[in-house]
Amino acid sequence: xxxxxxxxxxxEQRDHKLGFKDRFGLRMHLVMCRMCTAYRDKLDMxxxxxxxxxEFMMGDGHSTVALSADTKERMKRKLSSND
Numbered sequence: 001x002x003x004x005x006x007x008x009x010x011x012e013q014r015d016h017k018l019g020f021k022d023r024f025g026l027r028m029h030l031v032m033c034r035m036c037t038a039y040r041d042k043l044d045m046x047x048x049x050x051x052x053x054x055e056f057m058m059g060d061g062h063s064t065v066a067l068s069a070d071t072k073e074r075m076k077r078k079l080s081s082n083d
């Protein structure tokens with residue numbers, strides 16, 4: 001499996017359960033590939049941030065709580081780092 005295929009599967013698994021062959025192949029690829037592991041981790045982080053942000057939203061779509069400048073800066077640094 002190459003990185004392009006792995007990235008596709010990483011994204012797909014957010015929407016539905018992968019079959020055994022795809023899950024196994026992706027797992028083996030992630031064991032060997034730091035870049036794809038970092039990609040998966042970034043998507044996980046974005047999902048967490050989106051979930052947290054949605055908890056602050058009212059039914060009409062307006063934010064009830066604004067993020068502080070410090071929080072925004074920490075999010076930017078975390079998203080741009082390779083951790």
